[in-house]
Amino acid sequence: MLNLIIFGPPGAGKGTQSAKLIERYHLVHISTGDIFREHIQNDTELGKKVKNIMASGQLVPDSITIEMLEHEVKKNPNAKGVIFDGFPRTVPQAEALDNFLQSMNQKVNIVVQLDVNEEELRTRIAERRKVSGRADDAEEKLMKRMDEYFNKTIHVLPYYEQQNIVTKVNGIGLIDDIFDQLCEAIDPLV
Ligand code: ADP
Secondary structure, three states, X not given: OEEEEEEOOOOOOHHHHHHHHHHHHOOEEEEHHHHHHHXXXXXXXXXHHHHHHHHOOOOOOHHHHHHHHHHHHHOOOOOOEEEEEOOOOXXXXXXXXXXXXXXXXXXOOEEEEEEOOHHHHHHHHHHHHHHHOOHHHXXXXXXXXXXXXXXXXXXXXXXXXXXXXEEEEEOOOOHHHHHHHHHHHHHHHO
């Protein structure tokens, strides 16, 4: 069982690389952003709760996010492994994930960090804005998301660095080259 976290700021390419990783390693992809968007689309109770929070670029409260995440993991009891994309985004979320995995005799095996500078992120999201239709890709919402990242999510990194499981990869360059670097870090674990 391989539990992999793909980590990086909005626009770092987590979704793009996750799609390639799933194919190669046959992992279940759990993207908390995608799941929240699905709930909003289907107008579920959870979707109603998180719609405005998400549209404003803020983080959804930990309690809601953690509950949803655990539910998603439990839905896939036979998974070969999981890619966590967009989770954890706070230290309490990281602690909750550790406890949850421990209760199933598992752990986070590797955190791959996509390193991309802020200027490049802004350029990428400005491009994505034209096609994504995402309310939170608007300029002022993006600023809020970056704030959330640099105030809260960035602290998740030292949490895992202490465990010696972080591999940092340059997230600028050709998609396939970045993918190759990720595979180099992951292959020894599978
Ligand atoms: P991006 O990484 O491009 O910002 P995501 O699709 O991962 O986008 O997330 C979009 C939004 O979903 C976040 O801004 C936040 O409102 C909500 N969200 C996703 N994952 C989490 C999480 N782990 N904790 C809190 N909120 C989350």
